[in-house]
Amino acid sequence: MKPRYEQPGVPDGTTLTCFIRRQEAFDFAWHHHREYELTLITEGTGTRYVGTTVERYRVGDLVLIGPDLPHTFTAAPYATGMAAAVVAQFRHDFLGPGFFDLPQFRATAALLTRSAARGVRYTPAPPAVHALLADLPALDPAAQTLGLLDALHRLAHDATGTPITGPGYAPTPGTAIRDRIDTVCRHLEHAHTHPVHLAEIAALVHMSPTSFSRFFRRAMGRTLTEYVNQLRVETACRLLTGTTQPITEVAARSGFRNLSNFNRRFRELKRLRPRDYRAAHRPHDHD
Known part of the structure; x- marks a missing residue:
């Protein structure tokens, strides 16, 4: 079986997708898609698979995964509580062609490039970014867009982000x-x-x-x-x-x-x- 190719739906009136994934358990569902994905763990613990890397995740962990980088999150059922995450998915041009080529967004463009090659983890997420993303699903499309851009800007200037996969991994193998x-x-x-x-x-x-x-x-x-x-x-x-x-x-x-x-x-x-x-x-x- 190959990693499932996902084509996330984009709601009318916006160019990005933001939702809360909340389940009794996260099943193994190896997949990839053309969108970047920010995932903030808000409940539960489990195992994260990104490219070549397998590691535990905890509440507060945040990852930015680039396009076509296979990944999945697994979590066993809990006696009490749920597995939950805030997920934002967007394409490189969600703010328009060439937006991240502007000089004032050079650092953000570099972050996206790093995430496309190896993914980026923050363990835990910077507090300000955690707060931004936790509130994102409840906002209207314009506020979601501004909030996501703010979060990416903050992450681009945060030194705690580290690569997820090893340097030898190709994110889009044949x-x-x-x-x-x-x-x-x-x-x-x-x-x-x-x-x-x-x-x-x-x-x-x-x-x-x-x-x-x-x-x-x-x-x-x-x-x-x-x-x-x-x-x-x-x-x-x-x-x-x-x-x-x-x-x-x-x-x-x-x-x-x-x-x-x-x-x-x-x-x-x-x-x-x-x-x-x-x-x-x-x-x-x-x-």
């Missing part, structure tokens, strides 16, 4: 490449906690193991093993912060069969030991 990568990524979303065998993954896209290894590394900027380890570490993060399971059980449930390998891979990606990550990120009860 259709054949994207179809194969999609088939693999969707499969691994569910299978990464079990043993992953190169030959079986290669067979999904009708390639030999050797050819698939070269193909995957060229397309994703990392090896299959590195990608699977990333998925497993993000699953471990969810278990560490959402359960009281022992570290050994977290490692096993995340797909690691060796505790020392789990600790090593976790520190490589998170710069913390698993127990230190749990202490730093798990909410504490207060009397």
Whole structure:
């Protein structure tokens, strides 16, 4: 299966789309579209997939994703509460052809260029931008347009934005490449906690193991093993912060069969030991 191509509808009387996505859970729905997308998480936690990168997201996180950069957000159902985000989608010319070529918008144009190549994350969103975007869906079209421009201007001058994907990722790979990568990524979303065998993954896209290894590394900027380890570490993060399971059980449930390998891979990606990550990120009860 390939990433679903979305063609967001634009309401009459405006040139952008702004809405609240609120559900009991966010399902895996790998997709891309021609629009830029600003997504502000307002409720819940989960996993964000953008290009080659898999990482946890939390309330207050904001990402700007450029055109044709495949992405999805997943969140499991909550016992209480919902998964929710404010989403704004717009094309480069939503303010008219050449608007961002004006010299006073040079910084904003540079931000859009960065987001198109690798995406940009703010963790968390700058407070002023958070407030602007949270109110955006309730505004009339003119106010939405001004608010979005204001938010982009502020983000362009905020130094906390960092790239999401690795430098080796091409946001618009050919259709054949994207179809194969999609088939693999969707499969691994569910299978990464079990043993992953190169030959079986290669067979999904009708390639030999050797050819698939070269193909995957060229397309994703990392090896299959590195990608699977990333998925497993993000699953471990969810278990560490959402359960009281022992570290050994977290490692096993995340797909690691060796505790020392789990600790090593976790520190490589998170710069913390698993127990230190749990202490730093798990909410504490207060009397």
